[in-house]
Amino acid sequence: MKTIIDGFLQFKKDVFPQKRKLFRDLANGQTPVALFITCADSRIVPELITQSQPGDLFICRTVGNQIPPHGGAAESGVASSVEYAVQVLGIQDIIVCGHTDCGAMKAVLRPERTDSLPATRAWLRNADAARSVIRENYPDVSEDVLLHLISEENVIAQLENVKTHPAVAARIARGELQLHGWLYHIHSGEITAFDIGTGQFVPLDHNAATATPARRLQRAVFEGAA
Secondary structure, X not given: OHHHHHHHHHHHHHHHHHOHHHHHHHOOOOOOOEEEEEEOOOOOOHHHHOOOOOOOEEXXXXXXXXXXXXXXXXXXXXXXXXXXXXXXXXXXEEEEEEEOOOXXXXXXXXXXXXXXXXXXXXXXXXXXXXXXXXXXXXXXXXXXXXXXHXXXXXXXXXXXXXXXXXXXXXXXXXXXXXXXXXXXXXXXXXXXXXXXXXXXXXXXXXOOOOOOOOXXXXXXXXXXXX
Protein backbone atom coordinates (compact mmCIF):
# COMPACT_ATOMS: atom_id res chain seq x y z
CA MET A 1 0.00 0.00 0.00
CA LYS A 2 2.87 2.40 0.67
CA THR A 3 3.79 2.41 -3.03
CA ILE A 4 0.22 3.19 -4.04
CA ILE A 5 -0.18 5.98 -1.50
CA ASP A 6 3.20 7.44 -2.45
CA GLY A 7 2.05 7.43 -6.05
CA PHE A 8 -1.08 9.36 -5.19
CA LEU A 9 0.88 11.92 -3.20
CA GLN A 10 3.17 12.43 -6.19
CA PHE A 11 0.14 12.78 -8.47
CA LYS A 12 -1.38 15.38 -6.16
CA LYS A 13 1.87 17.33 -5.89
CA ASP A 14 3.27 17.13 -9.44
CA VAL A 15 0.73 15.83 -11.96
CA PHE A 16 -2.61 17.34 -10.95
CA PRO A 17 -1.33 20.94 -10.95
CA GLN A 18 -0.09 20.52 -14.53
CA LYS A 19 -3.49 19.27 -15.68
CA ARG A 20 -5.65 21.41 -13.42
CA LYS A 21 -7.73 22.89 -16.26
CA LEU A 22 -8.38 19.43 -17.76
CA PHE A 23 -9.64 18.08 -14.45
CA ARG A 24 -11.81 21.16 -13.88
CA ASP A 25 -13.41 20.64 -17.29
CA LEU A 26 -13.90 16.92 -16.59
CA ALA A 27 -15.64 17.76 -13.31
CA ASN A 28 -18.56 18.96 -15.44
CA GLY A 29 -18.93 15.85 -17.59
CA GLN A 30 -17.23 13.42 -19.94
CA THR A 31 -17.11 12.92 -23.70
CA PRO A 32 -14.91 9.86 -24.23
CA VAL A 33 -14.01 8.87 -27.78
CA ALA A 34 -14.28 5.09 -27.33
CA LEU A 35 -15.46 2.28 -25.09
CA PHE A 36 -12.37 0.18 -24.33
CA ILE A 37 -13.19 -3.33 -23.10
CA THR A 38 -10.13 -5.19 -21.92
CA CYS A 39 -8.77 -7.71 -19.43
CA ALA A 40 -8.37 -7.07 -15.71
CA ASP A 41 -4.71 -8.12 -16.04
CA SER A 42 -2.46 -5.63 -14.22
CA ARG A 43 -0.05 -5.50 -17.17
CA ILE A 44 -2.66 -3.91 -19.43
CA VAL A 45 -2.95 -0.15 -18.98
CA PRO A 46 -5.20 1.24 -21.73
CA GLU A 47 -4.30 4.88 -21.15
CA LEU A 48 -0.59 4.05 -21.32
CA ILE A 49 -0.61 1.93 -24.47
CA THR A 50 -2.85 4.40 -26.31
CA GLN A 51 -1.31 7.50 -24.71
CA SER A 52 -4.79 8.72 -23.81
CA GLN A 53 -5.67 11.50 -21.39
CA PRO A 54 -8.24 11.37 -18.58
CA GLY A 55 -11.68 11.55 -20.15
CA ASP A 56 -10.64 9.95 -23.46
CA LEU A 57 -11.59 6.33 -22.78
CA PHE A 58 -14.65 4.78 -21.14
CA ILE A 59 -13.11 1.58 -19.78
CA CYS A 60 -14.67 -1.75 -18.89
CA ARG A 61 -12.32 -4.41 -17.49
CA THR A 62 -13.25 -8.06 -17.00
CA VAL A 63 -11.31 -11.29 -16.55
CA GLY A 64 -10.34 -12.43 -20.04
CA ASN A 65 -12.02 -9.35 -21.61
CA GLN A 66 -15.25 -11.35 -21.60
CA ILE A 67 -18.53 -9.81 -22.77
CA PRO A 68 -21.52 -12.02 -21.97
CA PRO A 69 -24.13 -12.03 -24.74
CA HIS A 70 -27.33 -10.08 -24.19
CA GLY A 71 -29.66 -11.95 -21.85
CA GLY A 72 -26.87 -14.01 -20.28
CA ALA A 73 -27.11 -14.77 -16.58
CA ALA A 74 -23.94 -12.84 -15.72
CA GLU A 75 -24.23 -9.98 -18.18
CA SER A 76 -25.57 -7.12 -16.06
CA GLY A 77 -22.34 -5.35 -15.11
CA VAL A 78 -20.83 -5.41 -18.59
CA ALA A 79 -24.20 -4.77 -20.24
CA SER A 80 -24.72 -1.61 -18.23
CA SER A 81 -21.28 -0.31 -19.27
CA VAL A 82 -22.02 -1.00 -22.93
CA GLU A 83 -25.50 0.47 -22.73
CA TYR A 84 -24.36 3.65 -20.98
CA ALA A 85 -21.42 4.17 -23.32
CA VAL A 86 -23.51 3.78 -26.45
CA GLN A 87 -26.84 5.31 -25.49
CA VAL A 88 -25.84 8.05 -23.06
CA LEU A 89 -22.28 8.98 -24.03
CA GLY A 90 -22.81 8.47 -27.75
CA ILE A 91 -19.68 6.38 -28.21
CA GLN A 92 -18.98 5.69 -31.89
CA ASP A 93 -16.20 3.11 -31.42
CA ILE A 94 -15.94 0.02 -29.23
CA ILE A 95 -12.54 -1.64 -28.83
CA VAL A 96 -12.29 -5.19 -27.49
CA CYS A 97 -8.66 -5.67 -26.51
CA GLY A 98 -7.18 -9.01 -25.54
CA HIS A 99 -3.53 -9.65 -24.81
CA THR A 100 -0.78 -12.24 -24.96
CA ASP A 101 0.12 -14.47 -22.00
CA CYS A 102 -3.44 -14.20 -20.71
CA GLY A 103 -4.07 -16.33 -17.62
CA ALA A 104 -7.78 -16.48 -18.40
CA MET A 105 -7.08 -17.93 -21.83
CA LYS A 106 -4.74 -20.50 -20.27
CA ALA A 107 -7.64 -21.51 -18.04
CA VAL A 108 -10.00 -21.70 -21.03
CA LEU A 109 -7.58 -24.11 -22.70
CA ARG A 110 -7.17 -26.11 -19.48
CA PRO A 111 -10.47 -25.87 -17.55
CA GLU A 112 -9.11 -28.11 -14.78
CA ARG A 113 -7.07 -25.11 -13.62
CA THR A 114 -10.29 -23.52 -12.39
CA ASP A 115 -11.51 -26.48 -10.31
CA SER A 116 -11.06 -24.42 -7.14
CA LEU A 117 -12.35 -21.21 -8.75
CA PRO A 118 -16.05 -21.83 -9.46
CA ALA A 119 -16.91 -18.19 -10.18
CA THR A 120 -14.03 -17.89 -12.64
CA ARG A 121 -14.94 -21.19 -14.28
CA ALA A 122 -18.53 -20.03 -14.79
CA TRP A 123 -17.42 -16.63 -16.12
CA LEU A 124 -15.04 -18.13 -18.66
CA ARG A 125 -17.86 -20.10 -20.28
CA ASN A 126 -18.27 -16.94 -22.34
CA ALA A 127 -15.16 -18.13 -24.19
CA ASP A 128 -16.56 -21.58 -24.99
CA ALA A 129 -16.95 -20.69 -28.67
CA ALA A 130 -13.30 -19.67 -28.90
CA ARG A 131 -12.16 -22.89 -27.25
CA SER A 132 -14.26 -25.01 -29.62
CA VAL A 133 -12.80 -23.28 -32.69
CA ILE A 134 -9.25 -23.85 -31.48
CA ARG A 135 -9.62 -27.41 -30.20
CA GLU A 136 -11.46 -28.64 -33.29
CA ASN A 137 -9.30 -26.94 -35.89
CA TYR A 138 -5.78 -27.00 -34.43
CA PRO A 139 -5.33 -30.43 -32.81
CA ASP A 140 -1.60 -30.78 -33.37
CA VAL A 141 -0.02 -27.42 -32.48
CA SER A 142 2.03 -26.52 -29.42
CA GLU A 143 0.59 -24.99 -26.26
CA ASP A 144 2.24 -21.64 -27.01
CA VAL A 145 0.66 -21.49 -30.44
CA LEU A 146 -2.69 -22.59 -29.02
CA LEU A 147 -2.53 -19.81 -26.44
CA HIS A 148 -1.87 -17.20 -29.11
CA LEU A 149 -4.63 -18.53 -31.36
CA ILE A 150 -7.24 -18.69 -28.61
CA SER A 151 -6.34 -15.16 -27.49
CA GLU A 152 -7.17 -13.97 -31.01
CA GLU A 153 -10.24 -16.18 -31.34
CA ASN A 154 -11.54 -14.97 -27.98
CA VAL A 155 -11.44 -11.37 -29.19
CA ILE A 156 -13.52 -12.40 -32.21
CA ALA A 157 -15.97 -14.31 -29.98
CA GLN A 158 -16.43 -11.32 -27.68
CA LEU A 159 -17.02 -9.03 -30.67
CA GLU A 160 -19.85 -11.36 -31.66
CA ASN A 161 -21.20 -11.25 -28.11
CA VAL A 162 -21.19 -7.45 -27.91
CA LYS A 163 -23.15 -7.29 -31.17
CA THR A 164 -26.04 -9.09 -29.45
CA HIS A 165 -26.64 -6.10 -27.18
CA PRO A 166 -29.63 -4.14 -28.58
CA ALA A 167 -28.07 -0.66 -28.42
CA VAL A 168 -24.99 -1.93 -30.24
CA ALA A 169 -26.91 -3.85 -32.91
CA ALA A 170 -29.14 -0.87 -33.72
CA ARG A 171 -26.28 1.57 -34.14
CA ILE A 172 -24.17 -0.81 -36.20
CA ALA A 173 -27.15 -1.24 -38.53
CA ARG A 174 -27.36 2.55 -38.93
CA GLY A 175 -23.64 2.85 -39.54
CA GLU A 176 -23.19 4.88 -36.34
CA LEU A 177 -20.92 2.48 -34.46
CA GLN A 178 -17.70 0.68 -35.33
CA LEU A 179 -16.25 -2.33 -33.54
CA HIS A 180 -12.52 -2.99 -33.30
CA GLY A 181 -10.80 -6.18 -32.13
CA TRP A 182 -7.26 -5.76 -30.84
CA LEU A 183 -4.59 -8.02 -29.39
CA TYR A 184 -1.87 -6.33 -27.32
CA HIS A 185 1.49 -8.12 -27.42
CA ILE A 186 3.05 -7.57 -23.99
CA HIS A 187 6.58 -8.62 -24.94
CA SER A 188 6.88 -6.25 -27.92
CA GLY A 189 4.37 -3.46 -27.25
CA GLU A 190 2.70 -4.15 -30.61
CA ILE A 191 -1.04 -4.23 -31.25
CA THR A 192 -2.60 -6.34 -33.98
CA ALA A 193 -6.17 -5.66 -35.10
CA PHE A 194 -8.80 -8.00 -36.52
CA ASP A 195 -9.62 -7.25 -40.15
CA ILE A 196 -13.06 -8.57 -41.01
CA GLY A 197 -12.21 -8.43 -44.72
CA THR A 198 -9.36 -10.94 -44.47
CA GLY A 199 -10.29 -12.69 -41.23
CA GLN A 200 -6.75 -12.03 -39.99
CA PHE A 201 -5.09 -9.96 -37.27
CA VAL A 202 -2.88 -7.32 -38.88
CA PRO A 203 -0.54 -4.63 -37.45
CA LEU A 204 -2.47 -1.61 -36.19
CA ASP A 205 -1.85 1.59 -38.10
CA HIS A 206 -3.79 4.59 -39.41
CA ASN A 207 -5.40 2.36 -42.04
CA ALA A 208 -7.07 0.70 -39.09
CA ALA A 209 -8.69 -2.67 -39.65
CA THR A 210 -12.30 -2.86 -38.57
CA ALA A 211 -14.31 -5.68 -37.10
CA THR A 212 -17.63 -4.20 -38.21
CA PRO A 213 -19.41 -5.34 -41.36
CA ALA A 214 -19.52 -2.60 -44.00
CA ARG A 215 -23.28 -2.23 -44.06
CA ARG A 216 -25.93 0.32 -43.26
CA LEU A 217 -29.57 -0.08 -42.47
CA GLN A 218 -31.50 -0.58 -45.71
CA ARG A 219 -35.12 0.47 -45.80
CA ALA A 220 -37.38 -1.29 -48.22
CA VAL A 221 -39.34 0.99 -50.55
CA PHE A 222 -42.81 -0.15 -51.44
CA GLU A 223 -44.56 1.35 -54.43
CA GLY A 224 -48.32 1.64 -54.33
CA ALA A 225 -50.34 -0.55 -56.67
CA ALA A 226 -51.33 1.12 -59.89
